[in-house]
Amino acid sequence: MVERDLDSVVASLRELTARMTSERREADRRAGLAPRDGEERRGVERRAGTGERRDPGERPGPGPGPDTPAAPLSAGRQAALQRLMAAVEANFGIRPSPAVERKLERALRPLTDDALGQWVEGLLALPASHSEWTSCVESLTVHETYFNRDKEMLATLKHQVLFGLIEHKRERGGGRIRIWSAGCSTGEETYSVTMLLLESLREVGLARLGAFGDLEVVPPWNIEVLGTDLSGQAIRAARHATYADFGLGSFRDLGATERRYFEPAPHPGGVRQTEHYRVLECVRRFVRFERHNLVLDAPPLRDVDLVLCRNVLIYFDDPVKRRVQASLADALAPRGVLVMGGVDVLLVADRFDQNVGSGGTWYVKR
Numbered sequence: 001m002v003e004r005d006l007d008s009v010v011a012s013l014r015e016l017t018a019r020m021t022s023e024r025r026e027a028d029r030r031a032g033l034a035p036r037d038g039e040e041r042r043g044v045e046r047r048a049g050t051g052e053r054r055d056p057g058e059r060p061g062p063g064p065g066p067d068t069p070a071a072p073l074s075a076g077r078q079a080a081l082q083r084l085m086a087a088v089e090a091n092f093g094i095r096p097s098p099a100v101e102r103k104l105e106r107a108l109r110p111l112t113d114d115a116l117g118q119w120v121e122g123l124l125a126l127p128a129s130h131s132e133w134t135s136c137v138e139s140l141t142v143h144e145t146y147f148n149r150d151k152e153m154l155a156t157l158k159h160q161v162l163f164g165l166i167e168h169k170r171e172r173g174g175g176r177i178r179i180w181s182a183g184c185s186t187g188e189e190t191y192s193v194t195m196l197l198l199e200s201l202r203e204v205g206l207a208r209l210g211a212f213g214d215l216e217v218v219p220p221w222n223i224e225v226l227g228t229d230l231s232g233q234a235i236r237a238a239r240h241a242t243y244a245d246f247g248l249g250s251f252r253d254l255g256a257t258e259r260r261y262f263e264p265a266p267h268p269g270g271v272r273q274t275e276h277y278r279v280l281e282c283v284r285r286f287v288r289f290e291r292h293n294l295v296l297d298a299p300p301l302r303d304v305d306l307v308l309c310r311n312v313l314i315y316f317d318d319p320v321k322r323r324v325q326a327s328l329a330d331a332l333a334p335r336g337v338l339v340m341g342g343v344d345v346l347l348v349a350d351r352f353d354q355n356v357g358s359g360g361t362w363y364v365k366r
């Protein structure tokens with residue numbers, strides 16, 4: 001498609017999206033559901049007063065919930081939604097389901113049947129990396145995550161993998177450790193594995209944590225930790241590295257050791273009753289975040305020592321899982337380690353040796 005055509009598709013999508021958003025805001029305002037101060041800026045966050053994550057774009061409080069019966073859809077509308085869901089699956093691995101259909105249907109409800117048809121056709125003409133696609137799938141992904149998630153597996157990782165990796169690198173004169181947290185959501189997993197690595201270095205005398213939260217790795221190692229996610233809002237939150245401390249939130253499973261890697265942070269606009277903490281600079285300096293689509297994009301790093309891809313593959317069907325696992329294997333260095341979620345099954349068994357420890361399973365690249 002020539003550049004000019006693309007520009008005009010984007011312009012008309014923008015117009016439709018803006019109309020949709022303002023109509024939805026107006027409907028919310030009339031229903032008394034205007035967002036609180038700061039709510040829209042933060043994007044990914046929790047439902048007020050509960051530990052449940054509220055997807056960006058979803059309305060807070062009462063109002064049409066996922067189970068609110070919608071008026072029966074016209075055949076044209078149904079067909080446009082089916083086309084959209086098929087493309088969402090092909091581009092991002094998000095399987096069509098009644099929940100996904102309900103979310104899309106609700107978000108697109110302000111559009112007339114004709115406008116919806118045009119909008120879907122316009123979107124299908126755009127590459128999956130386009131920001132219009134990003135805004136469309138933003139609200140379809142599940143961002144549930146917390147620090148130290150599956151701590152038994154992390155303990156196994158420390159004792160069975162990280163100590164060995166550090167020793168191996170030390171024997172070769174220290175050097176580089178590269179970690180990729182794929183599908184990292186708002187960054188808790190990425191920071192957790194970085195803290196785990198720093199703690200492991202500290203325990204073998206290669207790092208010192210000072211009284212004022214400063215940390216020195218000696219001799220200076222080249223530690224590179226990358227967190228990636230499909231969601232731009234999640235990535236922005238991850239870069240901000242500031243988390244609210246409440247019941248079933250990000251800190252639900254944080255131990256005293258990891259607490260030392262946080263400092264009190266100012267309240268981001270809006271939520272004033274909850275304490276917020278920011279990951280210390282001595283951890284953040286090793287970490288960066290990027291948007292990345294596991295289904296379509298090439299691995300963002302090569303020669304990686306450890307890949308975490310947990311609680312992501314469950315959303316994909318088997319052919320997509322197989323492709324993504326092969327791409328994770330491509331990213332790894334020889335003898336590099338892959339850790340998946342507890343329920344994930346390895347579908348590229350020829351690429352890895354399987355290891356089972358008390359906290360779970362990890363895979364070593366052949």
Ligand SMILES: C[S@@+](CC[C@H](N)C(=O)[O-])C[C@H]1O[C@@H](n2cnc3c(N)ncnc32)[C@H](O)[C@@H]1O
Binds near residue numbers: 143189229315
């Ligand atoms: C449930 S969270 C898991 C977060 C973290 N790995 C953990 O275990 O706590 C799943 C994340 O996968 C991301 N995701 C889903 N499909 C993706 C894709 N095609 N490419 C990259 N990330 C994707 C979602 O945006 C979401 O943030």
